[in-house]
Amino acid sequence: MEEFASDTDSDYASYWRDWFISSKGNEYFCEIDEDYLTDRFNLTGLNTEVHYYQHALDLVTDVFDMEVDDDMREQIERSARHLYGLVHARYIVSTRGLAKMMDKYKSSTFGKCPRVICDAQPLVPAGLHDTPSHSHVKLFCPKCEDLYNPKSSRHNSIDGAYFGTSFHNILFQVYPSLVPEKTQRRYEPRLYGFRVHASAALMRWQEERREEMKERLRGQGLETGFEVEEEGEEEEEEEEGEGEEEGLDDMFELGGGAVGQGVVQ
Known part of the structure; x- marks a missing residue:
């Protein structure tokens, strides 16, 4: 200097x-x-x-x-x-500042979501506190709506107060076209084709709650924000589920012995 x-x-x-x-x-x-x-x-x-x-x-x-x-x-x-x-x-919450940050978001300056199912969704910086020296900056994914730590140690040392707790929410309120559709795809852990019991039960509960939320939104005439599933995919999932149930029934009818508790459904 x-x-x-x-x-x-x-x-x-x-x-x-x-x-x-x-x-x-x-x-x-x-x-x-x-x-x-x-x-x-x-x-x-x-x-x-x-x-x-x-x-x-x-x-x-x-x-x-x-x-x-x-x-x-x-x-x-x-x-x-x-x-x-x-x-x-x-x-960055002013009109001019939002426009500049939007350009950085579109060019993936802040990185992409590490979650595989988010398909490299661009991230935006977010703070956990509005007062300095409380926490470092995080990266918000608008698709899975989760927070991640920056990969670089240089970025990870930036004070989160320099971006604040409201910026990422204001950005998507001002530019709603930037909000991505929420994915309905989920990873299902399996053992030899059978879903792992604990994870399968949790996923069924999550699916039920999500369907209830979507029905409430539709009842109020609001968009659910989820991508539209193809009918073929739904039928394929139903057939797959029926095949699993038949396979389990055959196992018990043939006297294959007790299935390990907590392993398969």
Whole structure:
């Protein structure tokens, strides 16, 4: 950073913002518009959250012109990063910020869901707390509606407050076309073709609850949000289920002995 201290204040600060966004580990952040940073209304209350607030703000907003030693510069630099993160959480729920984050979401900048059945669904960053230093950023999958840790240690160290608890929900409220259809496919553990008993019972319960929810939604004239199943797939599943029941009946009729409890249905 020192080699740029001799440049003009404008060039120095502009370089800092560009450098921050382009640095490894900061890919989740979008660039905050300068007019948003210079509007003091958007910074309300942050002066109590950031050490050396005014110096950090001067660095980020292109008016820093003080001669300071290396230790002081490092502290101001750290405060500037923290300030940028806190402002970022506010900016990404604005119209312009949502549009920028939507572009990152579409390009899978935040990664893809590791769940196989989600078919590489793009993720969005989400915080578990709105106050800093409580938890690191997580990644939300809108298809399975679960949270995941970032793969990179650089991303995993980002404070979740820099994205907040509301951003990912607001994004899909403003852009409902981005909400993917919920999948009805489920992995069924099997032993020699027979479903494992404990998992099969849990899956039957989940299927029943899901069907009840879909019926309630249809009764109120609302979309269920689930992808439409093909009739052929439903018939195939029914035939498969009948075949399993017949196979079990044959086993008991032939006197094959007791089936291991808790293994097959």
